[in-house]
Amino acid sequence: MYENMVTARHYEERLQEEYLEGKQPAFDISAGPIPGELHLAAGHEASGAGVCQHLRDDDTVTAPHRPHHIAIAKGVDLKRMTAEIFGRETGLGTGKGGHMHLFDPDVNFACSGIIAEGCPPAVGAGLAAKKRNTDSVAVAFLGEGAIDQGGFLESLNMASVHELPVVFVIEDNDWAISMPKERITDLENGARRADGFGLRGERVDADDAVAVYEAAGEAIGRARDRNGPTLLELQVHRRMGHFMGDPETYRSESDATAAQERDSIERLEADLRAEGVDDETIEELRSRAHDRVEEAIEWAKDQPEPEPAAAHEDVFSNPPSGVTDTEPEITGHGGED
Amino acid sequence: MAQQEPEQDARTLTMSRAMVEAIAFEMREDDEVFYMGEDVADYEGIFDSTTGLREEFGYDRIMDVPISETAYIGAAVGAAQAGMRPIAELMFVDFFGVGMDQIYNQMAKNTYMSGATVSVPMVLTTAVGGTYNDAAQHSQTLYGTFAHLPGMKVVVPSTAYDAKGLMHNAIRDDDPVVYMFHKRLMGIGWMPAPDGPKTGVPEGDYTIPFGSADVKREGADVTVVTLGLHVHRALEAADSLAADGIDAEVIDLRTLVPLDTETVTDSVAKTGRLVVVDEDYRSFGVTGEIVARVAEADLDDLEAVERVAVPDVPIPYARPLEDEVIPDAADVEQAIRAVHEGE
Ligand SMILES: Cc1ncc(C[n+]2csc(CCOP(=O)(O)OP(=O)(O)O)c2C)c(N)n1
Numbered sequence: 001m002y003e004n005m006v007t008a009r010h011y012e013e014r015l016q017e018e019y020l021e022g023k024q025p026a027f028d029i030s031a032g033p034i035p036g037e038l039h040l041a042a043g044h045e046a047s048g049a050g051v052c053q054h055l056r057d058d059d060t061v062t063a064p065h066r067p068h069h070i071a072i073a074k075g076v077d078l079k080r081m082t083a084e085i086f087g088r089e090t091g092l093g094t095g096k097g098g099h100m101h102l103f104d105p106d107v108n109f110a111c112s113g114i115i116a117e118g119c120p121p122a123v124g125a126g127l128a129a130k131k132r133n134t135d136s137v138a139v140a141f142l143g144e145g146a147i148d149q150g151g152f153l154e155s156l157n158m159a160s161v162h163e164l165p166v167v168f169v170i171e172d173n174d175w176a177i178s179m180p181k182e183r184i185t186d187l188e189n190g191a192r193r194a195d196g197f198g199l200r201g202e203r204v205d206a207d208d209a210v211a212v213y214e215a216a217g218e219a220i221g222r223a224r225d226r227n228g229p230t231l232l233e234l235q236v237h238r239r240m241g242h243f244m245g246d247p248e249t250y251r252s253e254s255d256a257t258a259a260q261e262r263d264s265i266e267r268l269e270a271d272l273r274a275e276g277v278d279d280e281t282i283e284e285l286r287s288r289a290h291d292r293v294e295e296a297i298e299w300a301k302d303q304p305e306p307e308p309a310a311a312h313e314d315v316f317s318n319p320p321s322g323v324t325d326t327e328p329e330i331t332g333h334g335g336e337d
Numbered sequence: 338m339a340q341q342e343p344e345q346d347a348r349t350l351t352m353s354r355a356m357v358e359a360i361a362f363e364m365r366e367d368d369e370v371f372y373m374g375e376d377v378a379d380y381e382g383i384f385d386s387t388t389g390l391r392e393e394f395g396y397d398r399i400m401d402v403p404i405s406e407t408a409y410i411g412a413a414v415g416a417a418q419a420g421m422r423p424i425a426e427l428m429f430v431d432f433f434g435v436g437m438d439q440i441y442n443q444m445a446k447n448t449y450m451s452g453a454t455v456s457v458p459m460v461l462t463t464a465v466g467g468t469y470n471d472a473a474q475h476s477q478t479l480y481g482t483f484a485h486l487p488g489m490k491v492v493v494p495s496t497a498y499d500a501k502g503l504m505h506n507a508i509r510d511d512d513p514v515v516y517m518f519h520k521r522l523m524g525i526g527w528m529p530a531p532d533g534p535k536t537g538v539p540e541g542d543y544t545i546p547f548g549s550a551d552v553k554r555e556g557a558d559v560t561v562v563t564l565g566l567h568v569h570r571a572l573e574a575a576d577s578l579a580a581d582g583i584d585a586e587v588i589d590l591r592t593l594v595p596l597d598t599e600t601v602t603d604s605v606a607k608t609g610r611l612v613v614v615d616e617d618y619r620s621f622g623v624t625g626e627i628v629a630r631v632a633e634a635d636l637d638d639l640e641a642v643e644r645v646a647v648p649d650v651p652i653p654y655a656r657p658l659e660d661e662v663i664p665d666a667a668d669v670e671q672a673i674r675a676v677h678e679g680e
Contacts, residue, residue, distance in 0.1 A: 027527045035470035035656060087470070087655030098472040098654030113474040114432060115404050148403035149435070176404060178380035184403040245527050250379035308661035311653050330668075332675030334610070334641025 001053050001209060002272060002282075005045035005265050007289040008069035011078075012040045014297055015068070015085065019244050027245045033301070034085060036098055038244040039066040043207070043237035046264035047171045048073040050212030050234075051139060054220040060108040060125035060138040062118030065100045066171075067111045070141055076104040078292060082300035089306040096314060116142055116149035119168065123155045126164035126229070137165040137223040144233070145176025147190050153197075156231060160199040165223035167216070168231045173238040173259075178250040194231040203233040207264040210271060237262055347537035351524025353385040355497035355538045359504035360387075360424065362542050364394055367422060370508060371398045373409050374426030374462075383428055384464045384523050406436030410461065414444045414513075417459035422508060427463040430479045430517060444513045445488030459514075460507045461489075466519040466566055466616060467663050469528060473651035476659075480564065480615065481622030483515045484593035490514045490547055491593040495522065495568040498536045499591055502545035509544070519566040519616075533569040548595035552604070556586035559673050560604040562627050563614040564590040567664065571614055574669035583677050585612075593623065601627060602634040609640040610676040614669050619646035641676035645669055 015038065022032025029035065041048070044066065052073035055061065063070040071081055077092065084091030085099045092102055100113035108125070112118045122140035129136045146152055147170060159166040170190045174181050187193065194201025202219070204211045212234050219230035237259040241248045248256065269282065350358070364370045371394075377387040378401040391399040402409040406427060413425035427433060433440060440461065447455050467476030484491045490512055494500035500518065507514040522534040553568055554575050561571045568589045575585035586604050590596065605611050611631055613624040624644040631639055645664045653659055 028529055029527045030469035036654065037471055037475070084654075087658075091655075093654075095655030095658055096473075096651075096653045098470070101472055101474065101654070113472075114435065117435070145404050148405040148408070150405065150407050151435070177376045177383070178378075179376060179401050183401055305657050306655050308657045311658040311661040312648060312650060315650050330643055330645075330672050330675045332641045332643055332672075332677075332679055334639070334676060334679055 001049045001213060002268055003285045003289055004049040004052070004073045005209065005268065006286055007292060008045045008048060008072045009042060009265055010290055011072065011293045012042055012068060014293055016040060016244065018297070023245075029245060038099055039242065040240055040244065041066045041069040043173060043239040043259055043263070044171055045069050046207050046209035046212045046268070047141070047169065047234045047236050050209050051167075051169055051216040051220070053213055054217050055139065056136070057107045058134070058136045060122060060136070061110070062122045062138070062140045063102070063109070063111045064115070064118055064142055064146065065111075065113045066143070067100065067102055071102055071104070071109055074109050075107045076102065076109050077106070078296040079299045080104075082296045083303045086300045086303070087305065088300060088303035089310070090303045091300075094310065094314070095306040116146040116152040118142065119152045119155035122166055122168075123158050123164060126159060126166040127162065129165055130162070135224050137167065137220055139167045139169060139220070141169045141171060143176060144170055144172040144174070144181055144190050145179065145184060146170075147193055148185060153193070156194065156197040156199060156229075159229040160197045163226070163228050165226065166229045167219045167223055168229070169216075170231070170233040171236050172233055173236045175238050175242065175251070177242045189233065191231050191233040199229045199231060201231040201233070203235075205235050207234070207236050207262055207267070209264050209268040236264070347539065349535050350497045350538040351530070352494065352497045352500045352518065352534045353388065353523040353525065355501035356386060356504050356518065357388055357390060358538070359501045359542070360508070361390060361393065363505065363508040364390070364398060369420065370422045370424065371400065372424045372426065373400045373402050373413060375402060375404055375428050377401060377426055382426065384518070384520050385525050386426060386462060386518070406432060407439055410436040411439035411443060413459045413461070414439055414447070414457055417457045417513070418447065418455055422458050424460040424462060424508065427461060429475050430463040430465045431474050431477045433463070433479070433482070441486045441488075445486055448512065449488060456511045457513045458511045460516055461513065462516045462518065464520045465517045466521055467652045467659060468521050468566070470654055470656055470659055472654035476652035478565070478616040478647070480517065480593055480617045483517070484623065485621070488513070489594065492516045492547065493564045493591065493593060494518060495565055495589050495591070496534050496536045497538050499545060499551070499589075501538050502543050503547075503591065505542050506544045506547060510547075517565070521566050531569045533572065545591070547592045548597050549591065550597035550600040551589045551591055552586060552600065553589045554585065554587040556584040556608070558584045558608055559610040559612060559677050560586050560588060560601070560608045561612045561614060561669065561673065562588045562590065562601055564593070564623070565616060567614045567616055567669070570664065570666045571669050573666040574673060577666070578670060578673055583673060585673050596626075596630070598630045598634065602631055602638070605631050606635065606638045609638060611639060611642045612669065612672045612676055613644050614664060614672070615646040616663060617647060618649050619644060620649050622646065641679050643672040643676050645672045
């Protein structure tokens with residue numbers, strides 16, 4: 001778990017460096033080796049690692065727009081994920097999806113950049129598990145800003161009435177872009193959303209990876225044992241802007257500093273040391289994580305960019321023949337008299 | 338030729354400033370006008386659509402709302418039916434699916450189903466467009482989707498001058514208006530705009546009638562019909578072709594509903610050759626509609642035709658893939674040449 005968290009943190013530090021390349025001195029979102037939006041998850045690591053530690057490859061995870069720490073913990077292929085973020089041909093989605101849309105069917109991982117819209121597909125994965133009578137489970141991650149969305153609330157209800165093996169995980173980092181939690185919900189404890197739908201709701205109040213691990217273990221165990229869905233809310237922190245380039249003018253300095261101070265990684269490390277894990281072991285875990293990240297980034301940057309013509313492929317798994325002419329030739333269609 | 342733009346020496350504004358100026362003016366004039374959306378108060382709009390407004394009007398009239406498009410777009414419909422004049426912002430047009438019932442079954446149809454005894458005087462603003470590698474859920478243009486469904490007026494400005502005049506109309510209009518602005522035209526620091534959209538803008542209020550296309554460049558040889566960002570790409574193509582003696586006329590539709598068919602057919606009657614350029618998907622959209630209207634009006638006028646649009650694929654992420662599907666000036670140039678030379 002510690003290793004996953006350290007990997008995620010280092011990975012994102014490296015992505016940040018790569019992302020900023022070509023965007024200096026003036027920030028231009030479309031410049032540099034990683035264009036588009038980039039949402040980093042520094043401060044969220046305990047949630048991805050603590051939850052996914054209990055999952056197997058055949059369990060399904062749906063992640064939102066801030067997915068890297070969850071993907072890493074779920075065991076998504078790090079090299080191919082990185083290649084995807086760099087828009088390379090050998091990326092998870094052959095360069096078509098990018099950082100908010102990572103799909104790794106080998107470990108049943110999927111993403112959506114539309115708020116709360118990963119919840120219904122997670123319910124579907126739970127439904128499939130129930131119908132097929134397997135003991136796999138599904139976990140949907142979402143932010144606290146997403147808990148007002150219909151897609152989430154309808155999913156809670158559906159999972160509850162059909163008793164599906166689904167765990168909903170709210171990552172509460174106090175902010176939805178510039179909107180503080182209190183401005184968009186009257187509920188301090190988002191897990192209370194469960195109350196009206198007849199499923200269990202539980203909140204882990206501090207970003208304490210061990211507490212997250214324990215709460216998630218119970219919830220996932222319950223789902224696996226067919227004892228119904230759970231809604232978990234986990235306190236995490238947003239150490240950076242909402243996306244790279246966010247000036248955060250709406251955020252007080254004290255709030256940003258407080259987020260920096262409550263670091264779940266440092267906390268877990270202290271816990272490990274207190275339990276007698278020595279420096280050498282910690283250093284070894286850190287350097288293994290570091291190497292893995294460097295290797296993935298180096299590999300990804302070496303990969304070829306996709307050929308432009310590939311843009312026309314993959315709309316369908318089973319392309320209809322003779323129907324979809326995605327790029328007709330320019331010939332000046334017209335008649336001679 | 339529709340609008341006279343102001344003198345060269347007038348002050349120039351970015352498109353976002355021009356939009357905001359119109360909104361602020363209408364809010365000062367009428368207490369019933371208010372603005373709702375995600376990150377519109379303290380952030381002042383991700384695409385600078387509300388810069389400075391919260392400071393002047395406060396949180397009650399520039400409202401941050403929960404991330405719940407169904408609820409707040411629907412609330413705008415309800416407030417409009419109660420006689421207020423809400424402006425609701427959908428941050429990216431791609432998110433329309435979440436609140437679409439409120440948009441097309443409520444906002445757009447209540448007037449009709451009530452036999453026009455109910456009106457819905459609201460504006461739905463939304464950002465459209467790609468060109469910055471944000472992939473399939475954040476880069477769509479979707480002009481055709483909204484224009485296809487009856488009951489909402491659809492506005493697509495390409496310059497600051499047009500953006501302001503059209504916004505004044507949109508807020509004053511008694512019907513729902515969908516106001517689609519292209520991110521790349523707004524003049525945001527982190528997304529450089531081409532030169533074109535920053536234009537002279539009069540200080541006072543003025544309106545631009547809906548359904549009046551604007552001839553942004555006059556020409557005798559080929560008619561290019563387009564809108565939004567692609568007005569600027571078409572103008573770039575036209576300028577580069579001028580050196581080769583090809584004189585293209587560039588028509589900016591400015592509104593899709595209502596659509597100014599006459600300006601288009603008059604131009605084609607003159608040039609005989611038509612190129613339609615769109616950043617939306619090719620099939621069942623703006624390009625097909627324009628070609629159909631020209632054909633219906635007078636098939637004999639039409640000697641050659643070409644469509645330039647996004648092939649029917651979601652917008653891909655990687656740069657070479659996105660460049661492949663979103664038409665650039667060179668694609669427009671090639672199409673103009675093709676219809677000019679004929680086959
Ligand atoms: C349906 C929809 N509405 C709006 C957005 C724009 N948006 C992207 S992230 C975000 C804030 C999400 O906040 P939260 O769920 O708390 O997650 P966090 O970013 O804090 O991790 C918003 C409004 C979107 N992607 N989808």
